[in-house]
Amino acid sequence: MTEDTYTRLITLLDDAGTRYRAGSVSGSITPFCFDPGLELLVDPELLSHEGIFFNAARLDRSVALGTGDYVRLAGPRIEPVADAPVVTVA
Numbered sequence: 001m002t003e004d005t006y007t008r009l010i011t012l013l014d015d016a017g018t019r020y021r022a023g024s025v026s027g028s029i030t031p032f033c034f035d036p037g038l039e040l041l042v043d044p045e046l047l048s049h050e051g052i053f054f055n056a057a058r059l060d061r062s063v064a065l066g067t068g069d070y071v072r073l074a075g076p077r078i079e080p081v082a083d084a085p086v087v088t089v090a
Helices: 014-022 066-076
Strands: 051-056 062-064
Touching: 051 066, 062 066
Parallel strands: none
Antiparallel strands: 051 062
């Protein structure tokens, strides 16, 4: 497989890989990316909220940031990463 502008291979990391690449424990969601080999993606739906809460690279600590502050500090690539929720009416 060759890498071009539109196609990239995406893999999931095991626990050791997560600690090494992201500097956090598996299961936590860090708000920043310090590894130049990783790209930080944020779903635009997340940015529709006034504030964002994250695990602080640990599962027992959290941090809250205003959404605008987060985007300015982190500089993420904003792309849809989740499907739109399915709403069913009974």
